[in-house]
Amino acid sequence: MRKGILRVLIFYAIGFGIAGLVNWFFGSTYDHVVKVHHYVLMLMVFIGIAWSFVNLFKFVFIFRDRVSLGILISNFMIISILCVYSTM
Numbered sequence: 618m619r620k621g622i623l624r625v626l627i628f629y630a631i632g633f634g635i636a637g638l639v640n641w642f643f644g645s646t647y648d649h650v651v652k653v654h655h656y657v658l659m660l661m662v663f664i665g666i667a668w669s670f671v672n673l674f675k676f677v678f679i680f681r682d683r684v685s686l687g688i689l690i691s692n693f694m695i696i697s698i699l700c701v702y703s704t705m
Contacts, residue, residue, distance in 0.1 A: 662699060665692050665696055672688045
């Protein structure tokens with residue numbers, strides 16, 4: 618289970634790091650437009666959701682392992698936190 622949580626944390630840390638670098642390189646002064654780093658963050662969340670569905674299918678139908686359970690739990694927590702944060 619720790620391996621799954623670590624994989625998810627590494628994935629999101631790399632995603633946020635890439636978004637930070639993209640913002641640093643391509644940031645603009647105009648605040649009323651969606652910037653490039655927002656697209657990177659949306660792509661990261663969509664990949665995380667797809668990863669969750671793949672692991673849910675793997676966990677339910679193929680093989681129940683603790684790594685998939687760790688990935689499911691941590692992906693669900695991070696995506697739900699991001700969804701709640703983005704609606705504030």
